[in-house]
Structures are given as structure tokens and as C-alpha cells.
Amino acid sequence: MKENEIECxxxxxxxxxxxxxxxxxxxxxxxxxxxxxHKQVEAAGICLICSEPFCEKxxxxxxxxxxxxxxxxxxxxxxxxxVYGTSDEIQIHFVKNCLEExxxxxxxFSRKSSPMHLGGTDYSLFRASGDYNGHLINELKLMxxxxxxxxxxxxxxxxxx
Numbered sequence: 044m045k046e047n048e049i050e051c052x053x054x055x056x057x058x059x060x061x062x063x064x065x066x067x068x069x070x071x072x073x074x075x076x077x078x079x080x081h082k083q084v085e086a087a088g089i090c091l092i093c094s095e096p097f098c099e100k101x102x103x104x105x106x107x108x109x110x111x112x113x114x115x116x117x118x119x120x121x122x123x124x125x126v127y128g129t130s131d132e133i134q135i136h137f138v139k140n141c142l143e144e145x146x147x148x149x150x151x152f153s154r155k156s157s158p159m160h161l162g163g164t165d166y167s168l169f170r171a172s173g174d175y176n177g178h179l180i181n182e183l184k185l186m187x188x189x190x191x192x193x194x195x196x197x198x199x200x201x202x203x204x
Contacts, residue, residue, distance in 0.1 A: 069109030
């Protein structure tokens with residue numbers, strides 16, 4: 044760790060010493076930050092999607108990332124949030140390329156294995172299709188860092204998919 048860096052006690056990631064909060068999990072590094080909805084209640088964290096402080100009633104941790112209640116519907120894995128989903132591989136790569144052209148950092152997440160590896164047509168590692176606990180199993184998910192969600196959604200909305 045460099046001299047001008049600090050370690051987050053919540054997630055262990057490294058941040059710049061002058062940071063007010065952890066960019067990986069939303070934990071606050073400073074005191075006297077108050078909820079945007081309840082001005083007299085101290086914030087529990089910073090929503091990594093909208094970058095606003097929220098108290099425990101207005102936000103919570105999802106996969107060790109602090110998210111406000113209005114953004115709690117996002118699927119979050121490893122600090123990245125799903126902004127688009129489809130079963131069409133060409134379409135997911137098109138959207139990914141559009142986001143990369145805007146200097147964003149999309150990542151395609153799939154539970155499917157490659158037909159080249161298992162010798163056949165698309166094959167789910169779970170040998171199932173349809174819905175599993177509210178999530179499509181064969182869906183290709185386009186993930187972006189939480190801080191890029193709002194900008195990504197604006198770009199995707201303009202694509203007319």
C-alpha cells in the first residue's frame with residue numbers, strides 16, 4: 044500500500060487517502076455525513092450507483108456493496124451491476140461495444156458453457172432452463188461497475204433495442 048492510500052475496514056480494498064468513502068463498497072471514511080432523505084440521521088453508506096449518502100432505513104448492503112433502496116433491484120456480483128440481459132449473443136456484444144466506445148467498462152457474464160467445450164448446442168451448466176430464483180438461467184448479463192450504471196442505462200436507452 045502506498046503512502047497516500049488507506050485500506051477500507053469493511054471490504055479491504057485500497058482507496059486514496061483523501062477519499063470520503065470506499066469506491067468498492069460504499070463504506071464511509073468520514074463522520075458527519077447525513078442521509079439525503081433524513082437530514083438529521085447519520086448516513087450508513089454511499090450508494091455506489093447514485094453516489095448519494097443514505098441511512099440504514101434508506102439503503103443496505105447487497106453483495107457487500109452499499110445500495111440505496113431505489114437501486115436495490117439491481118443484480119450485483121463482485122461490485123458490478125447488471126444493466127442489460129438477453130439470450131442473443133450478437134446483441135449482447137453489440138451493446139457491450141457501444142458502452143466501450145463511451146469509455147465504460149462492461150463485462151459479459153454468462154452461466155452458459157461454450158458449445159466448443161461440451162460438444163453440442165448451447166448447454167447450461169445447470170442443465171435447466173427458464174427461471175431460477177427470479178433470474179433467467181440462460182441469460183447473458185451485461186455488467187458494469189456500479190458507478191457506471193446510470194450512464195450505461197442512458198446509452199442503452201438510446202440504442203432502440
